[in-house]
Amino acid sequence: MSAPNRKLGSEIGVSRSPLWDLLVCPRDKQDLRLENAHLICGQGHRYAVIEDIPILLVSEAEQTHIEGTRALAVAESGDVSSLPKFNVGVNEIDPFVRNAIGATNGGLYQHLVGTLTEYPIPRLRLPAGENRLFLEVGCNWGRWCIAGARLGYQTVGIDPSLKSIRAAKRVAKQLGIEASYVVADGRYLPFRDRTFDQVFSYSVLQHLSKENTRATLAEIRRALRLEGGALVQLPNVFGVRCLYHQIRRGFREARDFEVRYWRPAELLSAFADGIGPSELSVDGYFSLNVQPSDLHLLPARYRALVRASEGLRRMSAKIPLLAKVADSLYVTARRTD
Numbered sequence: 001m002s003a004p005n006r007k008l009g010s011e012i013g014v015s016r017s018p019l020w021d022l023l024v025c026p027r028d029k030q031d032l033r034l035e036n037a038h039l040i041c042g043q044g045h046r047y048a049v050i051e052d053i054p055i056l057l058v059s060e061a062e063q064t065h066i067e068g069t070r071a072l073a074v075a076e077s078g079d080v081s082s083l084p085k086f087n088v089g090v091n092e093i094d095p096f097v098r099n100a101i102g103a104t105n106g107g108l109y110q111h112l113v114g115t116l117t118e119y120p121i122p123r124l125r126l127p128a129g130e131n132r133l134f135l136e137v138g139c140n141w142g143r144w145c146i147a148g149a150r151l152g153y154q155t156v157g158i159d160p161s162l163k164s165i166r167a168a169k170r171v172a173k174q175l176g177i178e179a180s181y182v183v184a185d186g187r188y189l190p191f192r193d194r195t196f197d198q199v200f201s202y203s204v205l206q207h208l209s210k211e212n213t214r215a216t217l218a219e220i221r222r223a224l225r226l227e228g229g230a231l232v233q234l235p236n237v238f239g240v241r242c243l244y245h246q247i248r249r250g251f252r253e254a255r256d257f258e259v260r261y262w263r264p265a266e267l268l269s270a271f272a273d274g275i276g277p278s279e280l281s282v283d284g285y286f287s288l289n290v291q292p293s294d295l296h297l298l299p300a301r302y303r304a305l306v307r308a309s310e311g312l313r314r315m316s317a318k319i320p321l322l323a324k325v326a327d328s329l330y331v332t333a334r335r336t337d
């Protein structure tokens with residue numbers, strides 16, 4: 001593979017970002033050149049750059065989210081007039097985050113829609129970054145990228161939603177965080193082989209079919225450096241809350257963006273085959289997004305739930321049987337070859 005185009009970033013105003021040296025065509029993994037607000041590979045595949053954001057989606061692939069289809073429509077037309085314009089004050093909450101917090105962070109946050117007063121930035125259960133490269137798959141407005149940057153990682157986030165990526169850029173700038181973002185699909189990562197030290201994904205792959213999840217895992221492996229690690233959250237089919245929701249939908253197959261539930265053994269097998277040696281740990285109980293760092297934002301009934309979840313999570317380290325009924329699991333995988 002030829003050397004990366006070191007001039008790309010400076011040509012479109014993002015020379016401080018590590019992103020531009022990492023990008024390749026998501027279809028054939030060839031280098032990209034910038035020409036008339038498009039990134040073009042040697043095979044002629046073209047990708048629009050909108051507001052300095054590369055739209056690196058594969059148009060012929062079935063999109064996993066409606067926002068991917070919408071992003072492609074903007075990229076095709078080049079018409080940005082439909083994109084809302086926001087001027088966010090220093091102490092304001094970005095309107096996208098304020099209005100989407102219930103959808104992006106889960107049911108425990110519904111009461112904050114329209115009234116959010118601070119960004120809920122979670123604690124990332126990883127060691128200090130020491131300037132290593134971190135990729136979040138499905139970053140939405142970038143809360144985990146911000147957590148990674150604060151932990152010392154160089155963070156890059158992808159999401160198929162142009163609206164989300166625009167918000168992520170605004171929030172990072174507002175908070176003084178160095179992070180890079182691109183509109184892309186986890187099944188077709190637009191990054192060079194063996195680029196990242198750490199890949200992370202939370203509450204995202206659960207919305208994909210298991211076939212698409214496995215395709216994403218293969219791409220994560222390709223993008224990981226040797227001995228690089230992946231930390232991915234997914235729901236446990238045997239979790240108490242998860243069983244409740246499966247009963248409500250009659251144990252039928254998931255459709256569209258509905259949650260897919262995984263058996264623990266199935267998770268270990270998929271990640272071992274897709275990335276490398278893998279192990280499970282408990283993320284939480286009673287919800288798929290229990291963040292102790294957000295206790296002060298939650299009403300009393302939810303604070304009790306979060307505390308109970310955290311207590312059970314800690315107990316699970318000593319009583320492995322508890323992990324079998326956890327709702328939210330982390331899979332840790334490592335690329336070894």
